[in-house]
Amino acid sequence: MLQEQESREREREREREREREKKKKTLNVMRGILMPWQLRCLPYYSIHFLGSGHLDDDGLPHGFCTVTYSSTDRFEGSFVHGEKNGRGKFFFFDGSTLEGYYVDDALQGQGVYTYEDGGVLQGTYVDGELNGPAQEYDTDGRLIFKGQYKDNIRHGVCWIYYPDGGSLVGEVNEDGEMTGEKIAYVYPDERTALYGKFIDGEMIEGKLATLMSTEEGRPHFELMPGSSVYHFDKSTSSCISTSVLLPDPYESERVYVAESLISSAGEGLFSKVAVGPNTVMSFYNGVRITHQEVDNRDWALNGNTLSLDEETVIDVPEPYNHVSKYCASLGHKANHSFTPNCIYDMFVHPRFGPIKCIRTLRAVEADEELTVAYGYDHSPPGKSGPEAPEWYQVELKAFQATQQK
Template sequence: MSSMIRQWLKFLSKDDISSIVQINNLYKDEQHEEISKPEVKNHILVGDGGKVEIGDQTLTTKYPDGTIEYAFYRGEEVKTGVYTKLDKSLLLSEIGRYRDGRKHGIRWKRVAYHSWFLSSANSDYKDDIMRNSVFIYPDLSTALVGDFDENCMAFSDLEVAEIVGAVSNQAILIPSLRQCGMKIPCPLTDMSETVANQHCYRDPYEHRTVEVRESLIPEAGEGLFTTRSVMAGQLLAYFAGVKDKDKNGRQSDYAITLKDGQIIDIPTEIRTTYCATLGHKACHSFQPSAYYGYTTHPRFGEIRCVIALHNLEPGQEITTDYRYGIGKAPEWYINCLKEFLISKRGYSQEEAELYVTEIIAKAQTEKDKCINENICCRD
């Protein structure tokens, strides 16, 4: 069923008006409102809301922030019918319908890395909380149902569900959900509190995608492995943690930085039982199969994630390049670098030792140090 939704999203991702024209014609028998055909205008209006190109029943609005909306209109340019919106990178970011100039019915909004948020555009929400809405994971099969704010942060317990079908309602796909008999509690005040106090609730998408077991890398301890086939660019795991208040302190091997430079780590006291996210379990390699990206999660907000660099089969180990600053890197990382230079780059033992010694000395004496000069965590 995910393939049907994926094809629908791909079809609507075109950077022109043609996709919604075609889909509106395809589902015209479902229309509950008649769209009258005005004369062809083909002119442009410029206002505070952006530049509007008016065509034959179509409106293309180019907003100042670089986003674009494609929509239909009737009468005196009143928006009606299916619309799509692209972000400034021209990626599909929103799908829905207008009725008499207002957004109406189920609306799809893209969340970072191919997740989607479904809510009703015409309900009267109190406190800006969207009741009975749906967060859909990147596999387009796994979902969380509950109450969310406009930024897709959960404000209630979340029911885990599986998408088992989809029906069209006036050209908008509505997923059919089957409950999985599992609930995840409402997140606490922030990511740190949620990680510290709800660390044993596994993420359902990770549960279907990855597992933790002994790494194939000698003396590396536990590693992260795929449990199903994944494609290059697919999200593999999430990486949340507790925000570190001492930015100049020595972090563990599980520390990583967020977009704003804030460091998060997995506290020692919960490290053996923590499984709310599993991105921290990916072992280091200078020839990685994945990398660290940024995403948004309904329980933790803006966090890091692990993204596949190439296609992976079930049972393959997921590795990432930690990209430690060499001047503060732990000894195991330096030894790993030497081994990589010898086995993969053809260095002799002496050449590898000399090279590593030189770059460490350079890092320690460099005057223009980076913002994270006193810390050691994954980039």
């Protein structure tokens, strides 16, 4: 009898524990549902119904319901006695959403998190946490991350892709950061690489390497014997580089400087190899100055200036416009054309940081001169002519005359 009584008491205690857990889940409906990097807990909700949704005898959502939380987040999906079971979708107050299949109140299997700006993370969920393969896309649908998650943190070998075509790859640390001795930046050719020590994606010490192969997401690199050492070396307003005569290995394989084929243009930039359209050829690094500084000085001092963004202008001033004094990047050597074969484009460089690059518009032959449109304003407000140096205005008139014939 005593044993039976103890057994019944243990069973009642287990039942009370199940009830406590059920109430806990009811008061915190979203427990176990983690966003990419944070747990969302919303303790109170009000309920609206769609279709045949209704409350069960305990007043819990049952069937297909819309549940609105005190934070104004809402969930649309299937419930079984207060727990999410089946397909469902969260609509968060910031405009982001999370969609997938729920089992016993937790997201299981493939889930799709859509950021408020339209970016997407497609991941594998286990009991509401990201565990397994995941891919992330930007607002234009371009792949920006591919790898694994463990307990909601990036894990193992991961790839980070830049819009310009470059990428970072390596085994992330316990915080999911690109930190370690075996991280690599891979140039847009998906072959040339700088391999070595990185901290949170910043190159501390990299050596030239070649990406030989990739198997199941794991890259295999071959180091170049006797390679120079490269490190993150973002310019300032007074320092263009700490290694002014250290060429970029990717650029060195693709371009060279020689006398321009354009009359009175001085030196120009030429392609070493035949390439197709949309190929990054060269980099435009320089000191970083303000637009106001550029606007307040004579045109004679602005021969190698290029706007980076609303705040910053990149400049290659004397004496760095001579390759004997500076050859870490060569993009400033490209001359202007009203019918260019290249464009300036944004680029995140492992050594120079955010700069611009020169990218082909069409196929280019070996030894062909690379040209870009300098983009001076032809109709500035309050002025009768282009806001440009004298040589450009002369060339513009000549070009317009040929177009009218």
